[in-house]
Amino acid sequence: MYLETSQTYRVQVAGENFSLPIVRLSERRAIALLMVIDMGIRFGDLVGDALARHFAQLKPDIVVGSATLGVPVAIEVSRRLGIDQYVILQKSPKFHLADALVEDVRSITTAVPQRLLLDRRSIKLLQGRRVLVVDDVIATGSSMAAALRLVRRAGANIIGAGAILTEGHAWRNLLGDDARLVTSLGHIPQFDIVDGVATPDIVTEKDAWTDDRASPGKNLTQFQRRRAAIQKSAAGM
Ligand SMILES: O=P(O)(O)OC[C@H]1O[C@H](OP(=O)(O)OP(=O)(O)O)[C@H](O)[C@@H]1O
Numbered sequence: 433m434y435l436e437t438s439q440t441y442r443v444q445v446a447g448e449n450f451s452l453p454i455v456r457l458s459e460r461r462a463i464a465l466l467m468v469i470d471m472g473i474r475f476g477d478l479v480g481d482a483l484a485r486h487f488a489q490l491k492p493d494i495v496v497g498s499a500t501l502g503v504p505v506a507i508e509v510s511r512r513l514g515i516d517q518y519v520i521l522q523k524s525p526k527f528h529l530a531d532a533l534v535e536d537v538r539s540i541t542t543a544v545p546q547r548l549l550l551d552r553r554s555i556k557l558l559q560g561r562r563v564l565v566v567d568d569v570i571a572t573g574s575s576m577a578a579a580l581r582l583v584r585r586a587g588a589n590i591i592g593a594g595a596i597l598t599e600g601h602a603w604r605n606l607l608g609d610d611a612r613l614v615t616s617l618g619h620i621p622q623f624d625i626v627d628g629v630a631t632p633d634i635v636t637e638k639d640a641w642t643d644d645r646a647s648p649g650k651n652l653t654q655f656q657r658r659r660a661a662i663q664k665s666a667a668g669m
């Protein structure tokens with residue numbers, strides 16, 4: 433099912449405003465859809481520049497992206513970091529991927545379970561290297577978690593996880609300690625359909641922790657940070 437609503441959601445990505453169509457996933461759920469492949473060349477420049485600038489200081493040796501929509505992100509970021517080769521984790525099984533490392537994925541946009549595959553021939557590009565993993569969106573976190581597992585199985589040292597957008601905050605629970613690796617250029621909520629209208633889902637928004645980049649809670653434990661954020665949001669702050 434892919435049903436456009438008449439609603440859009442305004443989001444800032446790397447400081448610029450964009451309007452995303454809100455589409456239904458089911459009778460009860462909707463998302464603000466970011467189709468990177470429809471956003472044009474300038475958008476690729478914007479997100480490539482911003483992610484590369486952020487992660488350059490961590491000196492990645494190579495960038496890994498997940499098919500399909502993580503592919504342009506990996507290319508744009510690699511280009512700006514001056515790194516020639518990049519590694520793509522595939523979602524569709526192919527004959528030439530018969531000998532791959534595999535992890536299960538269940539992303540927000542796909543009704544059926546999927547598999548993420550790392551071609552064993554790419555392991556040599558990752559083993560012992562400083563790796564940046566990128567994707568277009570992190571929602572449930574299932575795709576990013578599977579990507580991180582695959583890259584670690586290849587013996588890499590993951591130095592960061594970059595996304596154009598985070599969507600809700602459920603991914604923080606799924607990623608656990610790895611949530612601290614994540615930097616995104618913007619944030620969107622997930623939506624419930626209430627009386628036919630897409631409404632930001634306060635449950636996953638409430639799940640927010642204090643953002644490390646905003647710093648005030650930097651030295652608090654994860655639990656304290658979560659509790660503080662929930663109390664703040666319940667108090668309407
Ligand atoms: O955090 P999650 O819930 O896993 O959602 C995020 C994933 O969803 C999309 O992939 P999708 O499976 O739709 O494949 P695509 O890139 O081929 O569109 C997106 O590109 C991310 O990889």
Ligand SMILES: Nc1ncnc2[nH]cnc12
Pocket residue numbers: 463464465466467540541568569570571599
């Ligand atoms: N909002 C979104 N737009 C495009 N792809 C997505 N995958 C997960 N959430 C998405």
